Amino acid sequence: LCQPSIDYSGSDTLVKPLPSRQRFDPRFRGATRRIVASEKETETESSESDEPSAPGSAAESAEPDEKAYTPEEEAEITKRLEDLGYL
Amino acid sequence: MGFRSALGRRGRRVIVLGLDGVPFTYIQRLVAAGELPAFEELIGAGAFAQMDTTVPNVSSVAWATFMTGRNPGKHRIFGFVDRQAGTGQFFVPNSQTMVGSTLWEVLSAAGKRVFAMNVPVTYPPRKVNGYVIGCFLSPTVEKAAPTAQIASALTRMKYCVDADARIAHRDKAAFLVHLDEVYERRLEAMRHFWRQERWDFYMAHVMETDRLHHFFWREMEADDARFAPAFLDFYRRIDALISEVMSWIDDEITLVVLSDHGFCSIKQQVFVNTWLEGAGYLEYADRPDAKGLAVLAPGTRAYSLDPGRVFLNVRGREPQGVVAPGGEYARVRQEVAATLSDMADPDTHEPMVERVYLREELYSGSYASDAPDIVLAMREGYDPKGAFGRERLTFNDDVLVGMHTTPDALLYVSGIPEFDRRPHIVDVAPTILDLLSVPVPTDFDGRSLLAA
Numbered sequence: 128l129c130q131p132s133i134d135y136s137g138s139d140t141l142v143k144p145l146p147s148r149q150r151f152d153p154r155f156r157g158a159t160r161r162i163v164a165s166e167k168e169t170e171t172e173s174s175e176s177d178e179p180s181a182p183g184s185a186a187e188s189a190e191p192d193e194k195a196y197t198p199e200e201e202a203e204i205t206k207r208l209e210d211l212g213y214l
Numbered sequence: 215m216g217f218r219s220a221l222g223r224r225g226r227r228v229i230v231l232g233l234d235g236v237p238f239t240y241i242q243r244l245v246a247a248g249e250l251p252a253f254e255e256l257i258g259a260g261a262f263a264q265m266d267t268t269v270p271n272v273s274s275v276a277w278a279t280f281m282t283g284r285n286p287g288k289h290r291i292f293g294f295v296d297r298q299a300g301t302g303q304f305f306v307p308n309s310q311t312m313v314g315s316t317l318w319e320v321l322s323a324a325g326k327r328v329f330a331m332n333v334p335v336t337y338p339p340r341k342v343n344g345y346v347i348g349c350f351l352s353p354t355v356e357k358a359a360p361t362a363q364i365a366s367a368l369t370r371m372k373y374c375v376d377a378d379a380r381i382a383h384r385d386k387a388a389f390l391v392h393l394d395e396v397y398e399r400r401l402e403a404m405r406h407f408w409r410q411e412r413w414d415f416y417m418a419h420v421m422e423t424d425r426l427h428h429f430f431w432r433e434m435e436a437d438d439a440r441f442a443p444a445f446l447d448f449y450r451r452i453d454a455l456i457s458e459v460m461s462w463i464d465d466e467i468t469l470v471v472l473s474d475h476g477f478c479s480i481k482q483q484v485f486v487n488t489w490l491e492g493a494g495y496l497e498y499a500d501r502p503d504a505k506g507l508a509v510l511a512p513g514t515r516a517y518s519l520d521p522g523r524v525f526l527n528v529r530g531r532e533p534q535g536v537v538a539p540g541g542e543y544a545r546v547r548q549e550v551a552a553t554l555s556d557m558a559d560p561d562t563h564e565p566m567v568e569r570v571y572l573r574e575e576l577y578s579g580s581y582a583s584d585a586p587d588i589v590l591a592m593r594e595g596y597d598p599k600g601a602f603g604r605e606r607l608t609f610n611d612d613v614l615v616g617m618h619t620t621p622d623a624l625l626y627v628s629g630i631p632e633f634d635r636r637p638h639i640v641d642v643a644p645t646i647l648d649l650l651s652v653p654v655p656t657d658f659d660g661r662s663l664l665a666a
Contacts, residue, residue, distance in 0.1 A: 128378050195308045195338050200353040204306050205295070207350075210379035212428060212483075212614040213272065213294045214520050214600060 128207075227412075228646055230470040231459060232333060232419035233452065234273060235427050237476035238264040238624035244449060252457035256471070260628035261663075264621065265637040267475045269576050269589055270521045271620040273424065274307060274351075276474035276639055277334040281316040283643035283658035287577030289314050291335055292585055293523055295600075302507030302533040308351055309340050313581060315655065317643040318342050318415060324652040326414035329407055332375075332400070333419045334474075344413065347403075350376035350421055371402050376421060382429045383613055389429060390444050397422040397448075401455060408462060414650065423452065423473075431616030432479040468649050469628040472642055476622025480615055481595030482559060482608035484566055486518035489607055493553045498603065507532060509602050516550045520600035521618075522590030524550060543587075547572065551588050559596070560607055566596040594619060625663075633663040 196204065208214050244250045245257065256262070268275045268286065270293065278291035286292050290313045295304050305311075312335055318328040322343035330336060330346045337348030339360040347368070352358035352375045359365035374396045382389035397420070404418040426448050433441035456471070463469055490496040497511035510517055510527070512534045518524045526546055529535035537546050551570045558565055569591040577585045592598050597617035625637045627645065640660035647654050648662035 128374050128376050195310050196306065196353060201306055203353060204351055205304070207376070207379065208294050208306070210383060211425070212597070212599075212617075 226650055227467045228415050228470060228649055229459060229462065229467055230415070230417035230472070230646065231456070232277070232417065233423050233471060233473045233624075234334070234419065234421050235424035235475055235477050235618065236452070236473040236624060237619070237622040238473075239476070239622055241624060244446075249446065250449065250453040250456075252453045252460060255460070256456060256469070256626060256628065260469070260626055261630045261632045262624070262626045263633055263637055265472065265623040265625040265639060267620055267623045267639045269571060269591055269620060270523060271475040271618040272521055273334045273474055276623075277419075278312055280472070280474065280639050280642050281318070281333060281335070282312070282314040283317065283640060283647075283654070283660045284314050285577055285579060285640060285659045287582035287585060288579035288657065288659070290581040290584055293519060293521065295519060296584075297507055297519070297525075297532075299531070300533065304506045306351060307335070308337055309335055309348075310338060314657070316340070317646060318344070318346065318417075320643075320647065320655060321415050321650065321652060324650075326650065326652070327411060328415040329411070329413045330415075330417040331403065331407060331419060332421060333417060334421075344411075344415075345407070347407075348375070349419070367406065368403060371399060371406065373399050373403050377425045379425065379429075382425075386429060386441070386613070390426075390441070390448075393422050393425055394448070394451075397451065401458075405458075415646070420452070420455070422448075427477040427616040428614055429616070431477050432612075433615065435479050463628075469626070470642070470646060470649075471624070471626040472639070473623045474639060476619035477616050478594045478619050480597045480610065480617045482561075482566070482610050483597045483599050483614070484557065484592065484608055485599050485601055485604040485606070486522065486524065486554070486557075486590065487600065487602050488604050489554065489557050490516050490518060490524075490550070492607075493550075495550055495553075507534070510534065512536060515546055516587075517602075518598070518600050519586070520598070522592060522598035523586035523600070524554065524588035524590065526550070526587045528587075547587055554588065554590060557607075564593075566593055567591070568593045591620065627663075630664060632665075634665040635663065637663050 241253055245254045268279050272293055274291050274294050275286055278289045279286065282289040290311060291307050296307050298305055318330050319342055321328050328342050328344040332347060332349050334349045336346050337352040337358060339346040339348045345360050345364060348358035355368050355373055355375055356365045358375050359368055377393045377396045381392050400420065408416060426445065430441050430445050434445040459469065487496055495516040497513045498509060499511045501508060514527045515537055516524055516526050526537045526543060527535050528537050528539060528543060537543055555567050555570045557567050567590055571589040571591065573582065573585045573587050576589060590598055623639060625642065641663050644654040644658050644660045645663045648664050
């Protein structure tokens with residue numbers, strides 16, 4: 128599942144402090160509100176967009192080059208789904 | 215003039231964050247408790263609502279419905295496993311078997327540059343104007359990648375397609391540590407690919423929340439001294455991700471956050487085939503090595519696959535079908551639906567089924583004939599399973615403790631005051647197309663949630 132696999136041994140600390148870069152940054156408080164305000168201000172400036180042509184169902188999937196799974200892979204995926212309680 | 219007038223500007227871009235299995239009501243509860251400051255910030259600046267999802271409420275069906283904007287009768291994904299026509303062998307539905315253009319394929323056709331990572335049922339990655347990185351159904355990281363260069367980058371980041379649930383079955387504490395590591399690697403990949411290009415559409419999907427819930431939801435609800443704090447800590451990390459994504463936003467970008475279902479604690483796992491056997495509709499063949507539908511004896515008239523999908527053993531459709539199409543099919547289906555609605559918890563005698571759906575009540579389209587004949591919507595806490603050969607009707611343990619619920623998915627869209635109606639997950643793709651001023655394909659079932 129992971130490449131390379133994870134060595135998760137040696138830690139029994141379940142609650143780790145957040146790295147500082149992941150904490151909520153107060154600088155962003157109000158940021159999205161400012162975006163909304165900005166949109167309001169530019170409403171009168173907005174012009175007609177260039178409408179792309181209607182895609183309809185033109186973007187059908189590409190033909191697959193090969194089968195999604197080998198029998199071994201499908202068995203492995205099925206086992207994963209069982210472990211997750213999905214089967 | 216409303217917010218919509220700004221949405222038609224050229225150059226409008228969208229970021230979508232998928233949070234698998236995150237319930238609307240749980241986010242509400244944590245925000246009210248002051249635990250999720252970034253979510254609180256978001257909610258104050260956009261529309262945030264409880265969203266309905268598919269029946270069954272399983273991720274493969276829900277995310278296929280999200281990405282195609284169509285009901286399962288059109289996209290042909292009805293569960294994590296299905297049976298091959300003719301042979302009755304089981305297979306895992308994937309992007310090759312999913313029918314219809316996806317949101318990112320429609321955007322690609324409109325000339326938009328798109329990126330999507332880890333959205334369920336995107337393996338194998340289909341071609342787009344940009345990149346799709348496959349989901350947890352990918353056999354390996356390399357096969358999840360659309361190019362050798364991306365495979366190399368993912369490997370360098372030690373990316374994981376999914377957490378290894380086998381660890382949870384051995385040691386739940388170890389699984390939490392593992393889950394955290396998988397999540398960190400997912401975030402690193404998200405950051406890496408966000409920086410690669412000025413995407414018109416960028417979507418990243420977090421699967422770890424669903425895994426956390428399956429193995430720890432009951433402990434969270436019970437305020438377990440060891441695991442409940444860790445559960446909350448994981449949500450603080452999700453909130454930190456929201457904060458980080460907010461830092462990516464400029465005034466051209468709309469942020470969409472959604473989940474695909476809610477969660478609750480499991481009271482009982484329910485083996486529907488055991489009920490059908492007891493009611494005389496299912497018999498097992500005396501073939502220990504049999505696979506797929508070959509485990510069933512020819513006299514079987516109905517069987518179930520996960521979760522709560524019930525099929526009649528129809529002559530000409532199933533390999534050993536005995537129920538004749540037409541009048542006999544209709545009669546047997548009504549009988550089976552009636553008996554299933556009577557399923558009760560053997561311990562408490564509480565009814566276990568909320569509603570029994572007939573196929574035509576849920577699905578329409580070219581592939582509706584592939585759909586289950588009956589679908590069970592269970593009462594909260596009763597998790598329907600499709601396993602064969604179980605002796606007991608119900609089972610409960612301390613490993614898998616959380617199950618999906620239907621009415622408690624969430625949807626958030628920044629920059630609009632509200633949705634024009636209660637959202638359904640099928641409505642999200644047309645809403646995003648509306649945000650990007652791209653016409654919605656005529657065969658979509660969903661409709662934009664933006665006020666006209």
